[in-house]
Amino acid sequence: MTTSRIAFASLLLSTVATAQVPDGWYAWTAFGTAGRSGIFLSHPRTPSMPIAVEGLNPDLLYVPGGRAGGACILVRSSDGALIAGERAAVGNSVDLHVIRLNGVSVAFDQLFSVGTAGPAGEIPQAALMPDGRVLVAATDLVQGPLANVPTANYGMEGVGIVDLRGGAVTPVPIANPAVFQSGVFNGITLSADGTTAYIANYVSSTLGEVWALPVPAGGAATLLTTVPAGISNVGLDLNGDLMIVSLNGPPNCWRWDFATQTQTAITTGTGPLNAIGLESVTGMFPLCTANAGTPIRSILWMDPSGTTSLLATPGYGTPSGIAARDNPRTFGVATASADVYLWKLRPNQGGLPTVGNAGFSLTMEAGNPNAILFGGVLLGLAKAATPVNVAGVDVLLDPALIVWAGVLGASATQFLPLGIPNDASLAGASLFAQGIHVSQTGLIGTNGLEFTIL
Template sequence: MRLTVLASVTVLACVLLPVPALAAQVPDGWYVTSNFKDVPTGYTGDGGLFYFHPRTPTSVTVVTGLGPDLTGAGSSGGVGASAVLLRPSDGALLVGETTNLAPDDLDLHLIHLSGAAVMQDVKYNLGTNTTGWCQVGQAALLPNGDVLVAVEEVEAGPLANETLGLVNLTTGVVTPVPVTGLPSAIVTTNALAVHPSGTVAYVGFHWTGVYARIHTVPLPAGGVGVWEGTLPSGVLNLAYDNANSRLIAGCNSTTDLYAFPVNPSNPFDLGSSTTIPNNTGSGVNALAMETVTGNLAAGAGSGCWLIKPGGTASPLTGGPPSGWGVLAGIAVNPNPKTYGIDTPGVNTYAWQLEPNAGGLPTLGNQAFSLTISGSPGGAPGEYAVSERPANMPYQGITLLIDPGQILRREPIPRSGVIPLALPVKSAYLGRKFYVQTVHQEPGGLASSDGVQFTIM
């Protein structure tokens, strides 16, 4: 029997609260890379920011309007973008620099795009190098919106002689995160990941030219850096695999990746690593999780690769024809992704997107689906698909889809898996859709947060 928990909701369309419009950013589901200009005998092309489709990258879009501090234009090399994050809430890019100019500022950039052009670039100064090279080795977003940066060779300013620092993007304050107990043999702070709780940093250090170590550091206060893992050569990047509770590392003298299991009850505790062989042909210099599928987006050599959980690697792109320097960082814009706030009842309802059993919303994906689950239990309900988001009160819940633009409204299958076979017509590329579930519980209505997906 058809449920009617959303009955008469369309009459409330006139009280829709405003939904802020965002400027165009990296398209949903796509990859974005941070690159720096290489020395004249190395990889060709200036650095900067580049984005492309994660499965069929017929071309690479070059972000325009970046300064020479992120492209290396006009330099002899060793200058540009070294690390990149994508903030899922609004698509903004957070980009760290590398520079071998001296003296020179080392900055973290908060960048908003309009199309492929820079609309706004806000800089947060991390310090200055006075005698030689310095870099942001890698960065990570914390649950509270702050950015943790791993820096190297900063000689003056907020993070002088520090390993880690926190950047508050609202106030602009840059705060050192002290790390103690590190041996003097450490050469470079080169890699960083953060546990989803935001309480533990995993920091990768070049130990000597032969091997590297991973240390855990408590956040946000800092403290003793405890040695938890060893790698056979210099660490290049770290990524946290939330779905499998493991830390993945790439090294500079082997194509292999190394996965360290993380103790679910103690995120400071790393187990012994297992090797993930792959066929990239070069050390993996950039690494990010494609959380929707569990795959890895990786930079190796001069190109970008898709690496399956078992290690099979498929080449995606070698960059634009003019080159793109050294691929140093990579980030993924999740698709689908959640938005808004759920309204719990006796049960809480959440989307299962890491990974999403229905995969990516690619054009013609007949198996695409979304999965909703309840905790500790669940009640019957409906899902609805709309062409527009909303934010409006309705019988004690917050409705996050526009009831005047609903395309489908059906009972939720008992399995919680909502089938959403996607069309094959190219006219649907780039179309956005919004989904929410509403449940009839003994005390009234409860609802999930919203989930947005874009056909890509």
């Protein structure tokens, strides 16, 4: 393993800027018939009161006798867009919102209707698809494109795909809808390869089911597993295994291992949980407790063993969805070569770029283990507006703002230590990186990487 050290503190001191959407932060939704509803932002490690997103569409806010608030949320890491599903009032449209922010205020909100709400109409959970579309579950509908699976107690429900570019809301057909008659969809996630939806069916406080459904074509749903509690949310871990959380229990958290076809209860100490996300650069899980949680209606993060850390108990409405913006994350396109090196971010060995993280680092790995290349790295203060071709490589950083270039030698794993001083003034500083390597056919470049100090 080759390493390189740089004078990181002095480089950072001139780069502090306010991020439009806080990189690495958690975004979460809340709804209810009392308390504050909407969308909120929380630091992933520092306990503090959440920051409210201002200027939200009223459908995402609690209004007495009417709307209830936000039911689920995704963060599109590439641009920081928030994708939120409503819990709607009877007779109102149940909408998926795509929100762009200016600071913490809404600059733009585009709505996509999945149907008309019955008494509990909502989008309980959604998942980003590899092509940028959004997979959603919708419940308690009286009409609309996703009102196609009848239930005994929650009207019509359905699974669908929302095309954020073209605007279409397309049902994913379920060939055996009768298997869902006795419950209600309460969560959905997508397999790592994007071909299978995992639908959480809340049957009762003592029974929850997870069903697998092919996407986008649909077909017969097959029962994957059950838990002895009502499921509130599902997600994936870094291995692509299924995480399940419950409004009941204990236990209130499980991991389903696809390789061994086994399920393991995870002891949390949180009581009932209402939402789970994934912090992809660490493998940790953002969590929301429910109305009987410990503490109630709180925001936490959890490691894979079940150890939790409390971030906030704000006294708002019921938290109902949570997601993290990746930090670090990649951007741009690498040179088309089988020998190109890849940033290793799932997980990132150096963890989150938090103030005081002396062990923060970045890692590149050889895409072809049989082609170990001599290489280096560029660090800069901004992306290039348009990539600049230099000696056959598209440089993705602004050439005028490249502040450091270093040699990493020839190694299958190239390690760049970037220890962050314990200086609060560094919070908000952003840096951009790109690896450059010498191949038999000339220079090749990685895609870009960006991160912001938390």
